[in-house]
Amino acid sequence: MLKFPRLLVNHVKALATPTSSSNTDCLSQQTRVIAFIITYISHYHNTFILKRRHPVPLYKKNSKPQRLKTRHFIYDLVEDTNWRRKEFLDLILTQYVAGIGNIGTRVSLHPMVAYPKLLLPKLADYATPENIEKYTKLALDQGEDKPFSSGSVEKMMKYLSKKRISIMMSKDVPWTLEKWHIKVNFRKAGIYLPEDTITIPEKSISGPNLDIEGKEFYVTITINNREQVKVRCCLRHWTSDSSSQIQVDHSLPAEPIFPEDKPILDSLPSFYKERKKNI
Structure with a gap:
């Protein structure tokens, strides 16, 4: 249904009123009127499929x-x-799009997402046989020059860099930190990764040692054999004896185990949030 029909009629009359005696100007003015009517009607165009109740x-x-x-x-x-x-x-995709993929990646999206986010900014094109051949060839020519190995890597790197993983070690049994310790504690945090993607500090960390309780270090995680991201870790001692358990306030910034790692830990996104003082 058209809204404000009287305003529409008045506007069309104003457009249709000739302002020049030239035939060319009159024709161009009539063309503008027709274009306006078509645009207005198409904007409110609806289709209903009906069926007669009585043939x-x-x-x-x-x-x-x-x-x-x-x-x-x-x-x-x-x-x-x-x-x-x-x-x-x-x-x-015609180029790299964060969270979706690299050039040549085929995706299937709802029109409400595809049009404003990919087609209109010219970040993607329709997957016709010609476009598939064109952009697949461009992707092969690009080789290792891609910004990231996949569309989800950038998001994963940001996610890992903001995490702080608690590394729980025994307070009663002697130990030396190894990759499988890191793997297990990452799994407790809901992050699954193989040991060959983990790089631990070159200096060994052994315990139990209460001097390093609650202190931080970092490990390097390799993604898709290409991207690397540093993850903040916090060392904690655990024992089954509840009376000997150590209570640490993890809302406060911690010192690094190795002082030379402080610049790298400070460069990672802050894990801590300042508490609001009660007034």
């Missing part, structure tokens, strides 16, 4: 059709196309 009777050839009765103008709504489920669009 119209047939009539013989060369005979006069019978006049339709009131019941023949009763319709049942079959479908409102405004609520029709839109099919996903098959696209191929």
Whole structure:
């Protein structure tokens, strides 16, 4: 339904009123009027699929059709196309898009996401056979010059760099920190990774040693054999004896185990949040 029909009529009349005696100007003005009407109507264009509740009777050839009765103008709504489920669009990326993929990656997205975020900014194109061949070749030519090995790597690196993993070690049994200790404690935090992707500090960390309780160090995680990210870790001692357990306030900044690692730990995103003072 058109909104404000009187305003629309007045606007069309104003556009249609000739302001020049030249035929060329009049034609161009009429063209603008037609373009305005088409744009306005198409903006409010809706499609409803209807079905007659009472079928119209047939009539013989060369005979006069019978006049339709009131019941023949009763319709049942079959479908409102405004609520029709839109099919996903098959696209191929024309360049790297954070969180999605590199050039040549094929994705299938809902039109409400695909149009504003990929097609209009020209970050993707329709996955036609010609475009698939074109951008796949460009991806092969790019080789190792891609910004990241996959679309999710950048997001994963940001996620890991903001984490602080508590490394729980025994307070009763002697130990030396190894990769499998890091792997197990990462798994406790919901992060699964193989040991060959973990790089621990070159200097050994042994215990139990209460002097390094609650202090920090960092490990390096390799993703897809290419990207590397440093993750903050905090060493804690644990014992089954509840009376000997150590209580540490982890809301306060901690000192590094190795003083030379302080610049690197300070460069990582801050894990701590300053507490608001009660007034």
